[in-house]
Amino acid sequence: MITLHIEVPYASFRKSYARSLAETYPFPPPATVYGMLLSLVGERFRANHSGVKLALAFARQPRISRTLRRMSGAKYGVSRTPDFIETLCGIDFLCWVDSSQETNGRTLEARLTEAIITPERVNRTGIVSLGLSDDAVDDISLISDLPDWSEKLCQWNGNFQGWHWLNPQNNGQIELPIWVDHVGAFHTRWRRYQFEESPLLIYSEPEEDKFTPIVDPRG
Amino acid sequence: MTVHYLYGTVLTGEAVAANNRGDNIGNTTTLQKVFHQDDLHTSVSAEAIRFALRYYFQLESPESVNRKFENGKLEYFDKDRTYWNPVAGAVRIDDDLMGFMDAKASVAEKEEVVEEAADDEQPKKGKGRSKAKGTVTIRQSPLAVGRAVSLRPYRGELSFNCVSGAKEAGQLSLYAAEMHTTEYQYFFGLNLSDVINKAHIGQLMSAVADLPPVAGNHARFAYDFSPASIVLRVTSAHSSKIQNCFEHDEENRTYTIAKLLHRVEAGDISASELIVGGEVVTTTEGKKLEELGVTVFKGVKVAVDEARRRIALLDPSYQAVAPQVVAGGNS
Numbered sequence: 001m002i003t004l005h006i007e008v009p010y011a012s013f014r015k016s017y018a019r020s021l022a023e024t025y026p027f028p029p030p031a032t033v034y035g036m037l038l039s040l041v042g043e044r045f046r047a048n049h050s051g052v053k054l055a056l057a058f059a060r061q062p063r064i065s066r067t068l069r070r071m072s073g074a075k076y077g078v079s080r081t082p083d084f085i086e087t088l089c090g091i092d093f094l095c096w097v098d099s100s101q102e103t104n105g106r107t108l109e110a111r112l113t114e115a116i117i118t119p120e121r122v123n124r125t126g127i128v129s130l131g132l133s134d135d136a137v138d139d140i141s142l143i144s145d146l147p148d149w150s151e152k153l154c155q156w157n158g159n160f161q162g163w164h165w166l167n168p169q170n171n172g173q174i175e176l177p178i179w180v181d182h183v184g185a186f187h188t189r190w191r192r193y194q195f196e197e198s199p200l201l202i203y204s205e206p207e208e209d210k211f212t213p214i215v216d217p218r219g
Numbered sequence: 220m221t222v223h224y225l226y227g228t229v230l231t232g233e234a235v236a237a238n239n240r241g242d243n244i245g246n247t248t249t250l251q252k253v254f255h256q257d258d259l260h261t262s263v264s265a266e267a268i269r270f271a272l273r274y275y276f277q278l279e280s281p282e283s284v285n286r287k288f289e290n291g292k293l294e295y296f297d298k299d300r301t302y303w304n305p306v307a308g309a310v311r312i313d314d315d316l317m318g319f320m321d322a323k324a325s326v327a328e329k330e331e332v333v334e335e336a337a338d339d340e341q342p343k344k345g346k347g348r349s350k351a352k353g354t355v356t357i358r359q360s361p362l363a364v365g366r367a368v369s370l371r372p373y374r375g376e377l378s379f380n381c382v383s384g385a386k387e388a389g390q391l392s393l394y395a396a397e398m399h400t401t402e403y404q405y406f407f408g409l410n411l412s413d414v415i416n417k418a419h420i421g422q423l424m425s426a427v428a429d430l431p432p433v434a435g436n437h438a439r440f441a442y443d444f445s446p447a448s449i450v451l452r453v454t455s456a457h458s459s460k461i462q463n464c465f466e467h468d469e470e471n472r473t474y475t476i477a478k479l480l481h482r483v484e485a486g487d488i489s490a491s492e493l494i495v496g497g498e499v500v501t502t503t504e505g506k507k508l509e510e511l512g513v514t515v516f517k518g519v520k521v522a523v524d525e526a527r528r529r530i531a532l533l534d535p536s537y538q539a540v541a542p543q544v545v546a547g548g549n550s
Contacts, residue, residue, distance in 0.1 A: 009255070009463055044330055045333075046330060065252055067251040067262065089254035116457070119457050120455045122222065122457070123222055124222055124457070126363070127224070127363040129363060133359060133360060135365075136365055137458050138460060138463070139458050139460050139487075141458075141487065182328055
């Protein structure tokens with residue numbers, strides 16, 4: 001199991017059923033985080049790391065702002081109506097990656113470690129982004145000693161109080177996609193989550209119930 | 220082949236921004252706003268900055284772009300991109316750096332298309348090709364541009380106006396405009412390995428250093444979006460760690476790069492990969508960066524030229540990025 005720290009100042013995760021208003025999910029969906037990790041290691045086939053498990057904990061609940069994205073039809077030859085988009089601001093989280101259930105050759109854990117420690121060995125395209133391709137990931141680091149690192153963070157940032165779990169919970173208030181079918185909706189899979197309001201300093205590896213398995217429903 | 224990136228954060232000078240981009244609440248024209256470090260900041264979209272970059276390429280050489288903006292209209296050199304030939308290097312700068320997409324609904328998952336393309340490269344014996352070759356519908360942009368965010372939080376500056384001249388019944392217009400006196404910062408990242416014609420990298424860097432007006436859809440206010448300070452990083456690391464690295468220092472009425480310094484001191488960013496130019500190097504923190512081994516310049520242009528030189532040295536294929544020496548100085 002490895003622990004990653006990921007920071008993205010601005011991103012938008014358009015809700016699957018959003019129409020003209022591009023509402024965002026309040027957290028990066030696990031499907032998107034998984035996609036970003038695949039992009040980081042230069043993997044283009046989602047099924048290749050099916051079985052990996054992810055657990056997420058956030059430094060704070062990201063805030064949502066609504067901005068106007070496009071107004072004129074002249075420039076790009078598209079709709080003349082105002083086009084609003086919601087932007088998620090200040091995404092700062094820890095992601096635990098557990099590859100113990102992966103069966104296809106080299107694990108995502110091993111490839112992520114390589115991509116971060118020896119980036120020159122990895123061949124990939126574009127900039128590492130979370131969601132839309134302009135929403136660049138500012139930081140993605142491997143955290144080897146989380147308690148020590150969190151302690152330093154407390155010293156560095158007086159406002160930091162700990163991490164908030166995004167707990168998988170059947171009656172949770174937040175529904176997020178964990179696998180997305182981009183052609184139709186048949187293979188899209190969802191899971192419900194509950195955001196833990198009270199912050200915690202995390203000293204050990206997450207328990208099993210914090211993890212979301214990312215499994216290819218196409219078999 | 221090793222992947223190389225150019226990352227940059229630009230900080231503009233201070234000025235009054237009042238671009239409403241067509242959005243309003245009642246008779247108040249508003250500024251776009253986002254949250255930054257739990258405070259409300261004004262913002263200019265990445266699309267507006269991208270448009271200014273495109274426009275720079277067009278102004279420099281109308282023949283180099285596929286998409287031209289003329290008389291308020293978008294005009295293509297070749298909408299279907301029949302000229303597009305990455306193998307021969309026949310690509311236009313806007314398509315090469317910014318990518319393109321034919322926005323039809325997907326009929327197959329992206330990975331299935333990739334798989335099919337991979338199969339096509341090694342056709343099986345006796346199996347006929349079912350698809351026409353050479354049609355290009357999508358190219359991911361090697362360039363990412365972040366939204367511009369105000370350095371200072373928005374505290375509600377407003378101007379109240381009314382129509383001038385003789386007042387006539389029914390013709391009275393009262394309106395208010397939101398304004399913001401601030402610097403803006405924005406981030407860009409470029410995957411150098413993805414750029415087909417490497418000379419385009421140098422042209423992009425010239426565009427960043429000398430950006431045409433960024434005003435969204437209304438060019439109603441003058442705000443210089445060119446860099447007063449710039450932080451550049453040429454690296455193979457997959458995350459920049461320099462995005463929006465300037466922070467407002469409310470107490471001292473200035474800005475701080477404390478987080479950047481911390482990351483260099485902690486070894487998360489190698490000092491040898493950073494190039495910093497402009498006003499920030501004259502600050503105490505700028506001097507600290509220099510002490511830590513960061514290459515600093517008082518000017519933005521020399522900093523950009525240094526980055527171009529470093530890129531040119533990465534690999535022989537990047538030689539065209541080097542700044543060309545012309546009479547009277549570098550270009």
